[in-house]
Each structure stands twice: as structure tokens, then as C-alpha cells.
Amino acid sequence: MHELLIAHIKKHSTTPLTVADIEGIKKCFTLKKLRKRQFLLQEGEVCKYFAFIVKGAMRKYTVDEKGAEHIVALSVENWWIGDRESLTNSTPSKLNIDAWEDTNVLIATKDDFVTYVSPISAISEMLRELDYRHALALQKRIGSNISQSAEQRYYDLASTYPEFVQRFPQHIIASYLGITKETLSRVRNNAVKK
Amino acid sequence: MHELLIAHIKKHSTTPLTVADIEGIKKCFTLKKLRKRQFLLQEGEVCKYFAFIVKGAMRKYTVDEKGAEHIVALSVENWWIGDRESLTNSTPSKLNIDAWEDTNVLIATKDDFVTYVSPISAISEMLRELDYRHALALQKRIGSNISQSAEQRYYDLASTYPEFVQRFPQHIIASYLGITKETLSRVRNNAVKK
DNA sequence: CGATTCTTTGAAAACAGTCAATCTGTGTGG
């Protein structure tokens, strides 16, 4: 179970991991199995864990006054998931995070993470790297939101993250893109005719 | 000139700055004056500097095939500006950054910054803090883009960053929001009547 | 003042959203 996490850390850092580092990481991260539709975090709760997806697919979303869900992020294997803001400030989250497939996550409590994991230099290097990539991805998503049509955004997404389109139903993808499921359906059908 | 920068660093870190730290920072950052409309970075160039705005207002934008500008970010005093991706990878930038008012920036070359500035622990702490805030702000902007109307987004922006609305013309604000200037004009006029 | 930039307005067209109905595929229980 932990091998994927270790490999992931190595992939995103240059500092080698010692045997002791690996031991420490293994102790802090425990496996949690989530069934489809099960929450990892529900609106109003304080996010307590750093979580790494080993298997499965999850979504992060808000629910507005009318009860409509707005997909904030989608994640699959080898992604971290959680509400950073709620976790670092211990404030109630506005987000919901649930499993869209049966999912296995490795979770570490904030205390364990801060005390034993984040001091490891490969880890802090990895976190900086991932924060950086995350910021770039968000920037790109904003760019496409403010300057591209629904159609272009869909094909951008489909080529950047093909696994999302394969593993999540269209109404979820539509919400991620900020359009309705009907519009997405029509966009796709128009394209077929071209 | 450097006092603002030093104050900014102190504000976003807990580690104290030594006299030597301050000296080092002052040596690395030199003042550059930009006139309105002058570029700090132009599409196709490699971003060479970390820049901190001491006075003035700048915009960061892309230009599409049709020649239309899309505002990616707006910045005023006490903000950092640059293309992080181009800077760290030494790749040609897709972005343009220019001054919207006569602007003073403190610039440090990448080499100087990496060698003399970023090792200062108050600085690395500050950078982490700012990266974190930046990611939150981007996340929030995405949330409003995918789930709110043009009107709500405008009023969100106006209350979060009133200085933007005061210092940039409406067509710039509209582009930042991903709507046309005509739509923004109408949104504002409708609101007055309510 | 004249030139430029910014803002507003109008009318038509394009686009996306809503609501309701139908169709499809999947899986569960009788």
C-alpha cells in the first residue's frame, strides 16, 4: 500500500529518502477504504487529514443554496486530496470530498504529518514542487475559463486529463467546466458531426 | 525604496531578519521605473526577474489569435509579479506584463535571488505563505467562475479588491472577469436602478 | 482644441440555461 506513496515522493524530489524516513512515513500513513459515495470530508467539518489516493477516484465540490453541486476538483490515484485551508487553520470546511469509485486512501493526521513527515527534506521539496504545479494548473484553468468557449474547454480537459473523462460521468465533467450537462451533451454531439 | 519590501517580508514571516539579511536583500534588488504601458515582460521572452511592486499598478495578460487581450492577473503595490513558470524553467513566456500606471518595481535576477535571497529563512517562509495564499485565491476565483453570474462575480471582486475597480478601467476589469466591457457596463447600470 | 481612450446604448444574433420528456444501459431483487 505504501509503495505507491514512496514512489510518488521519490518522483517529485531529488533528495534521497533514508530507510528511517520511509519507516517514519509508513507509520504515519494508515490505509482507509472508502466506498463509492462515502465522504472523506463533509461541509462544516474540520479537515483532519492529509490524504493520498492509492486507488480510486474522488471529487471535491461545494453545494449552493439551491442544492446544486459545483465540482471544484477531481482526483484519481497518485493525487493528494483534502482541504488545505481547513486543515492548516482548523476552520470548518466549505467543501465536500467524497469517493466516486471505491477508493483507498492513505491518511496522516495533521499532527503526525507536521511532526514526523514534513521535516523530511524530500517531503518539503515535494510539497513545494506540488504546490508550484498546482498553482500553474489553477492558473491555466482560470485562463481557459475566462477566454475560451465551452467546447474548447471540454477538449482541453479531455486531452489534459483523459482519465477524468473516462472515469467520471458527463454531468460531473460539465460541472467541473462550469456548464450544464445538457450543454456538454450538445457540444459533444456537434463535434461528432464535424 | 527597499523599506516597503523589507516590511512586506516581515509581515509574511515569523523568523526575524538579521542586519546581514537586510543588506543582502538590498544588494540584490535594484529599482526599475516603468512608464505607463511599458513592458516588464513580453510574450516570447524569458522572464529574468523576481519583481516586487513598490508603487503603481500592473497587468498580466495573454493575447489570443484574434488579438484580444485576456487579463490573467492584476497587481498593485506590495505584490510580486512575474511569470514563475518562465522564470523557473527558462522557457519563453506566453504572458505579457506591463505597467498600467507609472510604476516602480524592485527587481532581482534569478541567480541573485536563488543564491543570496531565497536561502534566508524568513524569505523561504514568506514564499511558502504567499504561494499558499495565491493558491487559495486562485481556487476561489475558479469557484466563482464556474458557479456565479457575471453580476455576482463583479461585486465579489469589487469587495475583495476595491483598489482594482478604482485603478483599472472597466474594460480591464471585464476581461479579468471573463466578460465583455458592454456586459459589465450593463450589469453596473442595472444595479444602480435596484 | 483635437486625439485617444473609455463608457454607454441599441438591436440582432449567438449561446447557454431550464424544464420536461424520452432513451439507454446497468444492476438488483423477485
Add this chain to the structure above:
DNA sequence: CCACACAGATTGACTGTTTTCAAAGAATCG
């Protein structure tokens, strides 16, 4: 194994919002 329920996808008609294009009215600056 079938019937039924359920989730997802599609379609049509309608509504509403946003864009586009063109023109004209402020405001600002040299």
C-alpha cells in the same frame, strides 16, 4: 431470467443571458 428501478445521456421547445457590431457620448491628456 425477467421486470423494474435507477443513474446517466440525449433531445426539443422555450427562456434568458451574453456577445457582437455599430454608433455615439464622456472623460482625459498632450
